[in-house]
Amino acid sequence: MKNHKTIVLSNQEISPGYFRMRILAPEYNRLAKPGQFVMFRVQRSLLPLLRRPFGIFRAGFMPADCDTMPPKEFIEIIYKVVGSGTEIMQGLHYGDPIELLGPLGAGFDLSLTGGDSIMVGGGIGLVPLYMLAESIADPSRAEVLIGGRTRDDVITVTEFERLGVKTFVSTEDGSLGDEGLVTRVLESRLEKKPGARVFACGPMPMIRAVEKICRSRGVQLQVSLEELMACGVGACLGCVVKGEGHTNDNPSYLCTCKVGPVFHAGDLAWEDTVSADDCECGADR
Ligand SMILES: Cc1cc2nc3c(=O)[nH]c(=O)nc-3n(C[C@H](O)[C@H](O)[C@H](O)COP(=O)(O)OP(=O)(O)OC[C@H]3O[C@@H](n4cnc5c(N)ncnc54)[C@H](O)[C@@H]3O)c2cc1C
Ligand code: FES
The missing domain is CATH 3.40.50.80 (Nucleotide-binding domain of ferredoxin-NADP reductase (FNR) module)
Incomplete structure (x- = not known):
């Protein structure tokens, strides 16, 4: 389990009030197990004070698409906007800095x-x-x-x-x-x-x-x-x-x-x- 300072790769509304966020997440492709979660915090913002837990929907790997673009490991989370933290999350875009603590917890047997x-x-x-x-x-x-x-x-x-x-x-x-x-x-x-x-x-x-x-x-x-x-x-x-x-x-x-x-x-x-x-x-x- 590590605290990663990382960035958002994409953040799209997939159904009214539900967003799918792809996050640059080195090592997660290897480490994340089904059922584990991350604690998510928006950098550069004091509020919300606490990190928010989200299940890992998918861990994946984007291959290098040219010499200057290195391969990228990512995770995706899907969240429903319910309060102050998720309201801030829905406004995040490509490149916005965030922190991820994880992968956390015991997953499925x-x-x-x-x-x-x-x-x-x-x-x-x-x-x-x-x-x-x-x-x-x-x-x-x-x-x-x-x-x-x-x-x-x-x-x-x-x-x-x-x-x-x-x-x-x-x-x-x-x-x-x-x-x-x-x-x-x-x-x-x-x-x-x-x-x-x-x-x-x-x-x-x-x-x-x-x-x-x-x-x-x-x-x-x-x-x-x-x-x-x-x-x-x-x-x-x-x-x-x-x-x-x-x-x-x-x-x-x-x-x-x-x-x-x-x-x-x-x-x-x-x-x-x-x-x-x-x-x-x-x-x-
Ligand atoms: C292990 C784990 C995995 C989770 N995975 C996901 C996920 O994949 N996608 C997703 O959308 N949400 C997930 N949640 C719930 C998510 O953490 C909360 O919805 C989020 O923290 C709300 O933050 P907020 O600041 O927007 O809302 P707040 O302002 O903190 O709360 C708004 C409302 O949501 C309720 N709420 C807050 N946290 C939870 C919770 N854990 N369960 C039920 N109600 C809650 C509050 O009681 C309040 O009524 C997960 C929670 C846990 C513990
Ligand atoms: S959230 Fe603090 S002990 Fe589980």
Whole structure:
């Protein structure tokens, strides 16, 4: 993990309120693992004070295009504009200086990607699933279920399709794909593939519903949690969640930024809520 002072290569709106930013990121092509994230800070600006966490959508390599243009390693992040930090980010252009701390956290356990895999992404939760899909040896046995409130929340479908992964789109208002919740699609896909492993990222209500569905069927599940984070490196304890077996007498807390953001569902406490502070963060994202 390193702090890189680097620059923005491009920053484009791909759907209303959703931006895709390409960032010069030496070494990430080699180091970044599916499910990891970066802490992002705008240089030359005091605000926002804190870095902001974003999942790594893709790590890549632009070959040299002439003698004077060296090859460039980059990462892409995709973000939804929700507050002060992302509002500043949407105004960034080619060459603007930024800082990246990362790659951070533990990603997906790739030893479980053999056989049938079902990835479930709600809204911006789709982001960490792309590198996971890229790493699946037999994409014809992988499916991605993409859910959003409206068609504007459904992003990067064609890119998953290009990997050879079967995609299922659903929206709550029926403006794209099937009408209804992505969790309903999960139930029907698990009828067809009861032995599949499930990988999920999205708002907490979706994650909880996915966990219930998988637990009731004995399906192995990994979840990527998007808790609020201040430091991203295990120093502030602002991102803790309850671990499996947690009680008031015998507390067990896990740092999402260090131990996660990806967890095996069985390592977390689910009875009431996963979040340590009962926050519904992500519910409206
Ligand atoms: C590991 C990880 C990966 C993430 N990956 C992505 C990603 O790929 N794309 C993306 O758009 N966002 C992602 N997020 C969420 C992202 O970090 C926040 O949306 C961002 O920090 C908001 O910053 P802001 O200054 O614009 O908003 P703020 O002004 O800080 O907050 C605006 C609103 O967004 C809510 N919010 C802030 N952070 C979060 C969060 N972590 N989860 C849910 N709600 C939040 C706040 O409660 C508030 O209501 C990720 C978060 C984590 C922890
Ligand atoms: S964000 Fe500070 S400990 Fe995780």
